[in-house]
Amino acid sequence: VKENNVLFVIFGGSGDLAHRKLYPALFQLYLKGFLNEHFAVIGTARRPWTHDFFRQGVLENLDEGTNEQQQEFAGHFYYQSHDVKDSDHYVALKKVIDQLDEKYQLNGNRLFYMAMAPALFGTIAQHLKSENLLSNEGYNRLIIEKPFGHDYPSALALNQAIVDTFDRNQVFRIDHYLGKEMVQNIPYLRFGNPFLTSVWNKDYIDNVQITLAESLGVEERAGYYETAGALRDMVQNHIMQIIAMLTFPKPEQYTDDEINQAKSKVFASLPVYSETDVAEKFVRGQYDENADGSQKAYRHEDKIDPKSNVETFVAGEIDLNLPEWQGIPFYVRTGKRLAAKNTCIDIVFKSDVANLFSDQKLENPVLTIEVQPESGVLLTVNGKKIGTSNVVETHQLTDLLDDDQQKQVPDAYERLLLEAILGKQGNFAQWEGMAGSWHFVDAIRDAWAKDSQPDFPNYQSGTMGPKAADALLAKTGRHWIYQG
Numbered sequence: 001v002k003e004n005n006v007l008f009v010i011f012g013g014s015g016d017l018a019h020r021k022l023y024p025a026l027f028q029l030y031l032k033g034f035l036n037e038h039f040a041v042i043g044t045a046r047r048p049w050t051h052d053f054f055r056q057g058v059l060e061n062l063d064e065g066t067n068e069q070q071q072e073f074a075g076h077f078y079y080q081s082h083d084v085k086d087s088d089h090y091v092a093l094k095k096v097i098d099q100l101d102e103k104y105q106l107n108g109n110r111l112f113y114m115a116m117a118p119a120l121f122g123t124i125a126q127h128l129k130s131e132n133l134l135s136n137e138g139y140n141r142l143i144i145e146k147p148f149g150h151d152y153p154s155a156l157a158l159n160q161a162i163v164d165t166f167d168r169n170q171v172f173r174i175d176h177y178l179g180k181e182m183v184q185n186i187p188y189l190r191f192g193n194p195f196l197t198s199v200w201n202k203d204y205i206d207n208v209q210i211t212l213a214e215s216l217g218v219e220e221r222a223g224y225y226e227t228a229g230a231l232r233d234m235v236q237n238h239i240m241q242i243i244a245m246l247t248f249p250k251p252e253q254y255t256d257d258e259i260n261q262a263k264s265k266v267f268a269s270l271p272v273y274s275e276t277d278v279a280e281k282f283v284r285g286q287y288d289e290n291a292d293g294s295q296k297a298y299r300h301e302d303k304i305d306p307k308s309n310v311e312t313f314v315a316g317e318i319d320l321n322l323p324e325w326q327g328i329p330f331y332v333r334t335g336k337r338l339a340a341k342n343t344c345i346d347i348v349f350k351s352d353v354a355n356l357f358s359d360q361k362l363e364n365p366v367l368t369i370e371v372q373p374e375s376g377v378l379l380t381v382n383g384k385k386i387g388t389s390n391v392v393e394t395h396q397l398t399d400l401l402d403d404d405q406q407k408q409v410p411d412a413y414e415r416l417l418l419e420a421i422l423g424k425q426g427n428f429a430q431w432e433g434m435a436g437s438w439h440f441v442d443a444i445r446d447a448w449a450k451d452s453q454p455d456f457p458n459y460q461s462g463t464m465g466p467k468a469a470d471a472l473l474a475k476t477g478r479h480w481i482y483q484g
């Protein structure tokens with residue numbers, strides 16, 4: 001493992017994301033040697049904290065390594081009180097940056113992480129340039145978190161504000177689902193096995209199902225969630241990225257550039273649905289209390305509008321305009337307060353190709369990619385029932401990670417931060433993809449907006465969502481493979 005010399009400047013360094021995700025992820029990179037002597041982290045936020053107080057907060061979120069390692073690591077953290085709208089504050093920040101660059105010999109390598117409200121991304125990016133916080137030697141990179149806009153126009157404006165200062169290869173847009181082991185595994189399955197590569201198309205696949213089920217409710221994020229809803233929160237980004245991973249045309253070479261180009265073809269092929277399409281192909285829902293009343297209905301959650309029409313569940317059918325996938329529905333589903341926390345992908349193969357056992361029903365073979373909480377691959381196939389009778393039954397080939405393997409899986413943030421340090425763009429969202437995805441999502445939102453009185457709440461907490469989500473598949477004789 002080679003050490004990387006780098007300075008992190010984290011805007012929003014006092015926040016929840018930084019403490020829960022970023023600092024522990026950096027610590028993992030430290031324990032593994034990707035960060036060692038020559039790195040520093042500056043956390044900025046408005047509050048007047050001391051370095052010590054900041055370090056204390058960092059330490060509280062580390063639960064591995066020895067006490068000595070933790071102390072060493074936290075010693076590389078510095079706090080700078082900062083108002084992102086005040087130019088003078090950037091001058092002060094630059095001083096600290098320059099000092100640390102020299103002290104730790106960082107060679108001018110800088111990663112600016114925007115862990116705060118997107119409305120400020122543009123302001124920060126502009127100031128970084130105008131106040132000379134970008135180095136002339138080494139690299140300057142920007143990492144951005146979602147939400148990246150709330151519709152196409154706002155995302156476009158946000159993007160413009162950023163690319164005015166940073167080149168596209170300097171901008172790293174995090175979608176943490178792209179950092180999950182089994183999502184990264186998809187191309188390896190598709191292209192590492194000729195027997196799968198050859199059936200990975202409309203001739204052999206009947207439909208594809210993607211489920212991102214959560215058992216938690218809205219938690220403490222009412223403010224954000226009331227402006228977002230499940231469609232923006234999960235479909236526009238995570239689900240779309242998974243679809244792209246499942247369908248991108250085979251690149252000539254497995255390089256970051258070629259992967260991203262191939263993925264952008266998928267995003268460009270997303271349909272823009274008419275109102276009629278939306279009514280037929282998309283279902284929204286909002287959770288009611290659970291069976292015993294111990295979990296509240298969404299409308300009764302803290303800080304939620306008691307008349308809120310925000311959806312906490314979406315299910316829909318996405319038809320890609322790609323020749324390889326013509327006519328193959330991609331069924332997607334996500335929601336809060338569902339029966340279980342489970343992310344899985346079911347590739348449902350056709351069953352009716354030359355059925356030799358014509359008097360018996362063959363089930364659809366299914367390749368299931370379990371993303372979380374379990375990780376691995378399951379293959380459900382038809383076979384013979386043991387015994388003297390000639391009866392067909394389904395068998396499951398299972399390859400799930402065991403506990404030891406699971407422990408080796410890096411957290412999504414750890415992996416993505418390392419890739420940003422290494423300048424690898426392959427697992428980051430690109431603007432073209434976001435644009436296509438927003439167009440798709442905007443059409444659905446526009447159609448929904450015309451019906452301002454949805455029949456909410458329409459599913460009980462602890463179930464797999466509204467009945468209409470099952471009907472969506474049932475009308476063509478299909479069903480959800482994952483039943484909760």
Ligand code: BG6
Binds near residue numbers: 176214233343
């Ligand atoms: C986030 C959403 O992007 O993903 C949250 O904003 C959601 O609402 C979360 O809970 C789910 O992530 P994970 O990694 O727990 O599946």
